[in-house]
Amino acid sequence: MTRLFNDPAAFADEALAGFVAAHRRWVRPVTGGVVRAGGTPAGQVAVVIGGGSGHYPAFSGLVGAGLAHGAAVGNVFASPSAQQIRTVAKAADGGAGVLLMFGNYAGDVLHFGQAADRLTAEGVRAETFAVTDDISSAPAAEHTKRRGIAGDLPVFKAASAAAEAGLPLDEVIAVAAHANARTRSFGIAFSGCTLPGAGQPLFTVPEGRMAVGLGIHGEPGIGEEALPSADRAAELLVASLLNELPDGVDAPRGRRAAVILNGLGSVKYEELFVVYHRVAQLLEEAGVTAVEPEVGELVTSFDMAGVSLTLTWLDERLETLWTAPADTPAYRKGAVAAPTEPAAAAEPAEGAETEDVIPDATPASRQAAETAAAALRVIAATVEEHADALGRIDAVAGDGDHGIGMLRGATAADTAARTAHERGAGAGTVLHRAADAWADRAGGTSGALWGTILHAVGDALGDTERPTAATVSAGVTRACDEVRxxxxxxxxxxxMVDVLVPFADTLAVETAAGARTAAAWDRAATAATTAAAATADLLPQMGRARPHAEKSLGTPDAGAHSLALIVRAVHGVLTDTTGEN
Structure with missing residues (x-):
């Protein structure tokens, strides 16, 4: 378990600060992550990678010459927010565009996509690319649904080396796609990981057993087997990857491959070498030449005891990119020019934010803002009360961090809403500030979706008119549409859509029938509670829980359950502030 920490909520920020203090030769801090200490050469495509904390040396440890130009770093096991990604990308931009790269997880897809949209609107061309190397997370016919694990490294490396060689953005993207198409990974674990401050691991493996096909966020494996010897583990890993060859690789014999045997946190290097001894034999017997293999911790999961094997099937171009020199805090090969010492530790102008101005609001909207701020305060208290239970629900088939992420987001939203209200903001601005704070602090899928919900309702309420039942309902309907x-x-x-849709629909029907806000909200919240309970009978079709669908039967969806709890709690605020029963 993770033993050395202060406040668990501050763990990711403190870890990043310590990392920067130890590696100033390579990196300098910007809001949301790090960039190369010497900056990006003018006219060079900037490759910005990112994801949640808890995976070091991914992602910050891979910033430096020959590899990434910047890394956006989120909270523990949560994607960085769109704002964090945008800030890092602007600081890394060398004028030739930015390629945002990440593992294929719902939160990362949402936040990196939003960041790319914002950057493009600001005149910085930005494209996204998700790595999909884990063969256990979806069948080959649905390869776009696969998650990214240790195969992140060879795909990041290929794209970064292409950028370093001066290729334009479209060609760098093509290189990333080619490397990803030829990369496959598979993993096993013997115990789960424990997040800072948590009293138990995200998942457990029975004594004498191993989880097969696990994810790097603590997602349970797709099956269990008896605990193997090192040789048997190697045989399972190699056989699984040789059983699925990429298009263009007809047979392994005569092929060359980049090989990564990755430790997930608690398996020591000597153990990895024992496993790799057999991996190397098996690949040689299959006629595969291992090119500059890597054995060590490259994409970790705190203290998870497990290993994964990655093969990237090389052609001449990919081999050149794989073997190209790189010099980063955690990954080095060959010889590159020494990084330039940073001129100062201060953040660059690109990362600076504009002056914080509260828009004008009418007295009616400021009064409504008091209700909005009270609702955010109750939401934060409700999430805090249920955070542990939400985590346990999420851990059944996911990674168990829903409660932690929701608590970070709701707490930040509450603080932002209170501050904006005290400064005289209207209802729309209070909700917009809360939305940005929730998305920025929580990261992950829930951060993006709750940021979207609060923004949409804030748009409907605005800063001038007194909200009516109709405007509140319109905002919720808009939020529902945007989330979908x-x-x-x-x-x-x-x-959460299974709850948001019936909630929005019921609210709209009741409002159209003439019900006042609190009464309509009450009936909609009841519909939400019923819908949340009904998700226990569903199989997940999206997100990290999808590969473990059967495990979730009988358990409601964590996001659906938290939404139902929240809308019920908000009803109490509406009753108190409007005087309705």
């Missing part, structure tokens, strides 16, 4: 648009989920997929 950006998240891609539909009713029946076992997500």
């Amino acid at each position: 648009r950006i998240g891609g989920a539909q009713v029946g997929d076992k997500t």
